[in-house]
Amino acid sequence: MEVKEKVKSFLGRFFRKHEIDDDEDIFSLGFVNSLFAMQLVMFVEKEFGILISNEDLDTENFKTVNKITSLIESKIK
Template sequence: MEEIKLQIRAFLSRFFRKRTLKEDEDIFSLGFVNSLFAMQLVMFLEKEFEIKIDNKDLDFNHFRTIDSIAAFVENKLSINK
């Protein structure tokens, strides 16, 4: 899970250059997320981790924090095994 978090953090750091995000910090409540960024995040996760994110997966709670994104990815990876 730590490797997943590192990859997610590296991706997010390109967008949040002036801020170091904590693993439990809600990126939506910080006001940094717009619809374009949300789609970029989904596309990054699908490509980087070779997972398919369906419409039913598009729950804000899966994408709020580094912790929640990593848990979501780990769950998707375990389903695909």
Template sequence: MARADREEIVQVVLDYLAQYDTSGTPDLDEDLFDTGRVNSLFAIQLVGFLETTFRIKITVTDLDLQNFSSVNRVADLVLAKTATTTGA
């Protein structure tokens, strides 16, 4: 996949989240862990999904829960990773 844009990443993450959380669409900066929408198991599942979908490698260093705490944080991580894999 070519480098994804923020809107695409946000929509992909929201769609994935909707499979597990039926309480409505979260605010993009809402802390998903503090609100109980997701847990650490979800974050690990999301890692595999993101690696496959965006053809990126999430490293041990990236596995800080802060990188997965909100939709915007996930988008930031994916943007950073796609920028490195495409040489941008």
């Protein structure tokens, strides 16, 4: 399974009634709170074996499926 598919699968568990587009702002949907944001960061670190630094903890990096995928791919190369 590729990076984007794994991210979409994870997000799909939280957004069950909504199909997320790759460029849709998940924060603007109103479902994201600080607990979910931390779960997302922990999922990314554990699933892909990378470390998200304090500099990476910008909502811009986690706003869309494509941005999350880009961040992960930049760390695993």
